[in-house]
Amino acid sequence: MALWLAGMIRGASYYKKTLISITTRSSRAFASSGARDADKGSFRTPYMASATAFISRRFRSSVAGQQLDHFSSHDDEDKGQVRTLDFPGGRVPYTSEMRFLPGSSENRVECYRVLDDDGYPLSSTPFQHIDKEVAVKMYRGMVTLQAMDTVIYEAQRQGRISFYMTSYGEEAVNLGSAAALSSDDIVLPQYREPGVMLWRGFELQEFVNQFFGNKNDIGKGRQMPTHYGSNKHNVITISAPLATQLPQAVGAAYSIKMDKKDACVVTYFGDGCSSEGDFHASLNFAAVMEVPIVYICRNNGWAISTPVTDQFRSDGIVVKGQAYGIPSIRVDGNDALAVYNAVGAARKVAINEQRPVLVEALTYRVGHHSTSDDSTKYRPIDEIEHWKTARNPVSIFRNWVQRRSWWSDKQESDFRAHIRKQVIHAVQVAEKTEKSPVGSIFCDVYENVPPNLMEQEKLLKETIRRYPQDFPKDVPLGN
Amino acid sequence: MATNLRKFKRFGSMFTSHSNHLRGLSSSPASSGALASADGPILQPAKSINLYTAINQALHIALDSDPRSYIFGEDVGFGGVFRCTTGLADQFGKHRVFNTPLCEQGIVGFAIGLAAMGNRAIAEIQFADYIFPAFDQIVNEAAKFRYRSGNEFNCGGLTIRAPYGAVGHGALYHSQSPEAFFCHVPGLKVVIPRSPKEAKGLLLASIRDPNPVVFFEPKVISFFGLSTSFWIGKLGTWVIREGSDITLVGWGAQLTTMEQACEGISCELIDLKTLLPWDRETVEASVRKTGRLLISHEAPVTGGFGAEISASIVERCFLRLEAPVARVCGLDTPFPHVFEPFYMPTKNKVLDAIKDTVNF
Numbered sequence: 001m002a003l004w005l006a007g008m009i010r011g012a013s014y015y016k017k018t019l020i021s022i023t024t025r026s027s028r029a030f031a032s033s034g035a036r037d038a039d040k041g042s043f044r045t046p047y048m049a050s051a052t053a054f055i056s057r058r059f060r061s062s063v064a065g066q067q068l069d070h071f072s073s074h075d076d077e078d079k080g081q082v083r084t085l086d087f088p089g090g091r092v093p094y095t096s097e098m099r100f101l102p103g104s105s106e107n108r109v110e111c112y113r114v115l116d117d118d119g120y121p122l123s124s125t126p127f128q129h130i131d132k133e134v135a136v137k138m139y140r141g142m143v144t145l146q147a148m149d150t151v152i153y154e155a156q157r158q159g160r161i162s163f164y165m166t167s168y169g170e171e172a173v174n175l176g177s178a179a180a181l182s183s184d185d186i187v188l189p190q191y192r193e194p195g196v197m198l199w200r201g202f203e204l205q206e207f208v209n210q211f212f213g214n215k216n217d218i219g220k221g222r223q224m225p226t227h228y229g230s231n232k233h234n235v236i237t238i239s240a241p242l243a244t245q246l247p248q249a250v251g252a253a254y255s256i257k258m259d260k261k262d263a264c265v266v267t268y269f270g271d272g273c274s275s276e277g278d279f280h281a282s283l284n285f286a287a288v289m290e291v292p293i294v295y296i297c298r299n300n301g302w303a304i305s306t307p308v309t310d311q312f313r314s315d316g317i318v319v320k321g322q323a324y325g326i327p328s329i330r331v332d333g334n335d336a337l338a339v340y341n342a343v344g345a346a347r348k349v350a351i352n353e354q355r356p357v358l359v360e361a362l363t364y365r366v367g368h369h370s371t372s373d374d375s376t377k378y379r380p381i382d383e384i385e386h387w388k389t390a391r392n393p394v395s396i397f398r399n400w401v402q403r404r405s406w407w408s409d410k411q412e413s414d415f416r417a418h419i420r421k422q423v424i425h426a427v428q429v430a431e432k433t434e435k436s437p438v439g440s441i442f443c444d445v446y447e448n449v450p451p452n453l454m455e456q457e458k459l460l461k462e463t464i465r466r467y468p469q470d471f472p473k474d475v476p477l478g479n
Numbered sequence: 480m481a482t483n484l485r486k487f488k489r490f491g492s493m494f495t496s497h498s499n500h501l502r503g504l505s506s507s508p509a510s511s512g513a514l515a516s517a518d519g520p521i522l523q524p525a526k527s528i529n530l531y532t533a534i535n536q537a538l539h540i541a542l543d544s545d546p547r548s549y550i551f552g553e554d555v556g557f558g559g560v561f562r563c564t565t566g567l568a569d570q571f572g573k574h575r576v577f578n579t580p581l582c583e584q585g586i587v588g589f590a591i592g593l594a595a596m597g598n599r600a601i602a603e604i605q606f607a608d609y610i611f612p613a614f615d616q617i618v619n620e621a622a623k624f625r626y627r628s629g630n631e632f633n634c635g636g637l638t639i640r641a642p643y644g645a646v647g648h649g650a651l652y653h654s655q656s657p658e659a660f661f662c663h664v665p666g667l668k669v670v671i672p673r674s675p676k677e678a679k680g681l682l683l684a685s686i687r688d689p690n691p692v693v694f695f696e697p698k699v700i701s702f703f704g705l706s707t708s709f710w711i712g713k714l715g716t717w718v719i720r721e722g723s724d725i726t727l728v729g730w731g732a733q734l735t736t737m738e739q740a741c742e743g744i745s746c747e748l749i750d751l752k753t754l755l756p757w758d759r760e761t762v763e764a765s766v767r768k769t770g771r772l773l774i775s776h777e778a779p780v781t782g783g784f785g786a787e788i789s790a791s792i793v794e795r796c797f798l799r800l801e802a803p804v805a806r807v808c809g810l811d812t813p814f815p816h817v818f819e820p821f822y823m824p825t826k827n828k829v830l831d832a833i834k835d836t837v838n839f
Binding site: 162163221222223227239240241242273275277278303305306310311312373377378435436438440441442445452453456460463464467470471472475 | 553554556557558560577578579580581582583584585608609611612647648649650651652653781810811812813815816817818820821822825826827828831
């Protein structure tokens, strides 16, 4: 203990300079630096503040070794008292005190927010300047997402499509993060981030074509509804198995690094995903490969029926990022501005420093897991209501936007009516559109159709001609 | 048979009062072959039930009859996404029926450890499509636990349940039939019931089998299947109907389709039930009688388990075969959402193949 303390004292000035990171910094420290800058009359963005912190806290094995020199005393070593272990991963200080690290820290990692539940900026929190144009586009995106969810959920209930997953409650994570990215950033989504595609210009009609699996669906009607992707929009197509996108994202980010692009990879996942082996493989790879990647975890409290208390006993996901050597931040996922700021800052660090950053957004899955689920079987309705009303991310952001006179009640009602009509129109168009021809079952298995599939296609077409009643009428036979 | 009755009585009190029914069925159209000969099937009258209820009842009996049995998996605590574990946590406690974190390799690895300590570990993988992160644990660990330790250790108490197969709208990742991957692994048993009727008994037999078992439940019968009775089964083969012109071999929900194609021709329809180790003798005896063989499964035709059956029967019955062995299976593509009816080995595809084989 004595040695450890001595080391601490010697290392104190180093820690003062370096240990501030967005994972450990208190909001007060954050606020005061911003306030100081404001006093000087310059608007210093959190991006810059964060970037400084990241640069000064980079753990490589060799760097770790140097850092730990602060703890070792060569004088002591000369006297035969070795105080550090020269380990392959860097020097490690010795201690005579047997002390276990606690399973969790006494205080939970704080949650960064900009707006309160009524959409008022927290006085102590500076926020990134955001243009009216961006803010309004974000808000319109959130409302569009709600309109799409309402109409398509109903369409599924009417049996018009087979399946749907809403994003209710997570609109701010969707649009706040999407707005903070560049369209060159490659996105590997899970399945509850359609807002990112909306932001990038994926049309409502394109979404609805995918839900119906018609001939205009990019995926040719092969995947379940909500499993979309678009090369043009730099969004890699969704796969239903969970967390599989995470290690892939590291490979994609390595490519961006090798190509020296001014972009990063952004990958989304939920709290449940963080239990999968792929999550852990991904974070470790990303830290070791030093790739520009932003992890965005939508910690919405529920993986289908499994609450986070059955999922992990750590303080959420944010501490796991740190455990893998990845700078990490926890944000209020229902505060679009906080998400926008944090993801923007994370993106800058990922690109400028070529390293991974993790953002854990605390939010809530207000909807059922999917149309196959009834979440009232396993969670209290009060809880859902609370998040739907008191913590509604769309209302919070609307309050803020409207208070700045960037939005009005009239615009609200006009836009909601307009967008609803658009979604309904898209459904009507998609429903009337026939499916892809039979041949599209066999293409894209490989780059070229191999002989066994050619033969199976021929046989299938013969069967269809013999028994047309066995097959859906809206799938053309083709050539 | 008497021994078997004693064993079944241990399953729970509900069986003890039905010994007449049990005895009465010892002469029913029984299965034959090595696996089936150890225990005959036993009929247990019951109310009309669907697959979840059948599975739920089997799990209930497993928990009730063996205090060292545990059931777990993703969302199992509240009853599971297919409702198979409904009420079990309330009745048997959260230490025996519980949610796990969302991690298939974790679920199976945990189950192996639990089983190796002398427990019955009944693990649920939510969909068979999601079993692959656990492939290493199943293939390299569960299957080889006994062999690599010289029988010092085993995980025979392990049963992995997973709903599998087409369901009408499941697309790539909620429709697959991955049984062939597991049939390539010595040390595992692979069992598939075809209806609620068999599911209860087969699941109990799997749970009690002293080897690790992968138990696939056809999803389509979860939704649509209803039975008025069920068999307390054995992990053997079952001749559903006897015939003289052609032998049809299948498993799971595909047997319903095959059964519909049997009309007009004398078909001998065999439910393999246990794919690994499979009852070659029963199939061989049938083919020696009919001279023709058709195998049908939902999984892609190439490398499907039908290929193994075909090769074995050709090896053993070459001179008796009057036509090439036919296979009517899924296409060699991923499972496509809106094209499911095209992908499937439909009744008329089976019927055409029966006619072609009989008229060869």
